[in-house]
Structure formats: C-alpha cells, structure tokens
Amino acid sequence: MKSAVIVFPGSNREGDVLRALKSAGSQAEKVWHAETELPKGTDLVVLPGGFSYGDYLRCGAIAGRATVMDAVRAHAARGGLVLGICNGFQILCESGLLPGILMRNANLKFICHRQFLRVERNDTAFTRNYAKGQAIDVCVAHGEGNYTADEETLKRLEGDGLVAFRYADAQGHITQDANRNGSMNSIAGIYSDKLNVLGMMPHPENLIEDLVGGTDGRGLFESLVSSFPRAA
Amino acid sequence: MKARVTVTLKNGVLDPQGKAIEGALKSLGVEGIDGVRQGKVFDIELGTADKAQAEAQLKAACEKLLANTVIENYRVEIA
Numbered sequence: 001m002k003s004a005v006i007v008f009p010g011s012n013r014e015g016d017v018l019r020a021l022k023s024a025g026s027q028a029e030k031v032w033h034a035e036t037e038l039p040k041g042t043d044l045v046v047l048p049g050g051f052s053y054g055d056y057l058r059c060g061a062i063a064g065r066a067t068v069m070d071a072v073r074a075h076a077a078r079g080g081l082v083l084g085i086c087n088g089f090q091i092l093c094e095s096g097l098l099p100g101i102l103m104r105n106a107n108l109k110f111i112c113h114r115q116f117l118r119v120e121r122n123d124t125a126f127t128r129n130y131a132k133g134q135a136i137d138v139c140v141a142h143g144e145g146n147y148t149a150d151e152e153t154l155k156r157l158e159g160d161g162l163v164a165f166r167y168a169d170a171q172g173h174i175t176q177d178a179n180r181n182g183s184m185n186s187i188a189g190i191y192s193d194k195l196n197v198l199g200m201m202p203h204p205e206n207l208i209e210d211l212v213g214g215t216d217g218r219g220l221f222e223s224l225v226s227s228f229p230r231a232a
Numbered sequence: 233m234k235a236r237v238t239v240t241l242k243n244g245v246l247d248p249q250g251k252a253i254e255g256a257l258k259s260l261g262v263e264g265i266d267g268v269r270q271g272k273v274f275d276i277e278l279g280t281a282d283k284a285q286a287e288a289q290l291k292a293a294c295e296k297l298l299a300n301t302v303i304e305n306y307r308v309e310i311a
Contacts (some may be wrong), residue, residue: 058300065297094300101302104248148245150301182248
C-alpha cells in the first residue's frame with residue numbers, strides 16, 4: 001500500500017502520520033502542496049494536522065484551494081482513499097470533499113487532552129480493525145473542531161450512516177461532557193457518501209506506541225493497510 | 233477601482249466569538265448592547281474600470297474563497 005502525505009506551509013503533524021503509516025506497513029512519502037499530481041500508484045492520501053497558512057481567513061480555507069487539491073479531488077472521485085486529520089479535516093470541508101464546517105470551539109478554548117471516541121461502524125477501510133461501538137482512546141488538540149452543518153446535511157449524515165466517530169466516555173457512551181468542542185451530534189469524524197474519504201478532528205497518530213501511553217490509534221492505520229493486498 | 237467585501241455569519245449560525253465579545257462589552261459596563269455578531273471586511277483594489285466586470289470578479293472571489301457559503305453571507309460594495 002502506498003500513501004502520500006500532503007504538506008502545506010504550516011502543516012506540522014506530517015512526521016507523526018508518516019511514522020504511523022510506515023509502522024503499520026504502508027509505504028509513505030511527503031508530497032508538497034504545489035504538486036499537480038500525486039505519486040504514481042498512490043492508494044491513500046493523508047492531509048495531516050497543523051495550521052496550514054496560519055489558519056488565515058478560515059481554518060483550511062487556503063489549503064483547500066491549493067494546486068494539489070485538484071489531484072486529491074480526482075483521486076477521491078476515482079474511489080481512492082483520503083484521510084484528513086484535524087487541520088486535514090478542516091481542509092476537506094473547505095475543499096468540498098466533505099460537507100459542513102469546523103467552527104470555533106463552543107467554549108472558545110483550545111482543547112488539548114486525551115479523548116475517547118465511539119467507533120460508529122467498522123465496515124469501512126478505515127475502521128475494519130476496530131469493533132463497532134468500541135471506545136478508542138486517542139487525543140484531541142484544536143481550537144476549531146466544533147462540527148457544524150445545516151439540518152438537511154446532518155440528517156443525511158445520520159441517515160446514511162456517514163458519522164465515523166463520536167466523542168464519548170470511556171465506556172463508549174455519548175455524553176455532553178465528552179463533547180468538549182460543542183460539535184453537533186457529538187460528531188468527531190465523518191465519511192463521504194462512498195465511505196472513501198474520512199475527516200476527523202482527533203489524532204489517532206498520537207497513540208500508536210505504549211511508550212507514549214496508548215496504542216488505540218494503530219487500529220486505524222492497520223485497517224487501512226489491511227484493506228490492500230500486500231505488495232510483492 | 234476600490235471595493236469592500238463584507239462577510240458575515242448567516243442567521244442561526246452560532247457565533248461563539250461574537251458571544252464572547254458581547255460578554256466582554258457587558259463586563260466593561262458598555263450598556264444597551266443586545267447582541268454582537270463578528271464578521272470580516274476585505275478592502276480590495278481592482279484593475280478594471282468596468283463596474284460589471286468588477287462585480288463579476290468580486291462575486292467569483294467571494295464564492296471561491298472569501299466566504300464559506302455554508303455558514304457565511306457576503307456583501308459587495310464598489311466605490
């Protein structure tokens with residue numbers, strides 16, 4: 001499996017994502033935002049976290065219109081996998097690949113803490129190594145993670161099973177307390193209609209080693225790698 | 233030609249920053265304020281002298297980048 005991690009000016013989590021992908025068994029390389037094409041044979045595109053373009057205008061707004069995003073849109077339209085984490089999720093929303101927007105956290109604070117997520121479905125390329133309903137222990141670190149969409153979009157996301165993760169407690173219960181950024185329906189991540197694009201605010205790449213306190217994030221990268229036949 | 237684009241949040245979209253500013257004004261003792269909504273202003277220089285062309289260019293700028301029309305409205309004023 002071959003992954004391309006897109007780097008924008010101000011991205012800062014590309015190294016962690018590369019490490020997570022490689023340790024799960026993927027080939028992975030960085031791709032600069034000004035490229036017009038993805039490396040040949042790219043299976044997965046990752047938009048990493050950070051503060052692309054200093055969050056100027058709106059988070060992800062300028063990166064969402066970068067040259068490379070045309071190639072990413074074409075990749076997604078072909079059914080290729082795309083994962084956006086944190087700022088990457090904001091970029092996916094701004095680029096039109098996912099609906100809705102990430103607004104300023106309802107409490108106006110930058111939040112940075114360990115966070116349980118409930119896995120809403122495990123029949124996608126991103127979550128097959130998790131159990132449905134499992135509470136996974138990862139991290140959040142963002143100031144604009146308050147998922148907002150109009151009523152119709154929200155209804156469609158819920159009705160079509162496109163909510164990937166919700167903020168939860170350690171038992172997987174969806175509580176008001178667990179939803180620290182104020183997201184509608186406690187949404188932490190969503191899929192595109194064809195389930196090949198995932199955007200999520202939390203950072204699974206932070207929790208891939210016991211050394212740093214947990215490995216629940218590994219499942220996501222291992223799911224992706226196990227979705228592809230092993231390269232010869 | 234100069235233009236001003238104003239981008240504001242649509243009605244009904246929660247504006248935590250506006251709320252915080254409203255609270256700060258209250259705590260400063262500024263009276264009579266019932267609500268605050270925060271927006272953005274862009275002062276733009278245009279190369280054209282043709283108003284219709286300027287309007288079309290500004291509309292494109294707003295739709296493509298300056299406003300996220302999921303949550304924001306925009307208003308264009310040409311000087």
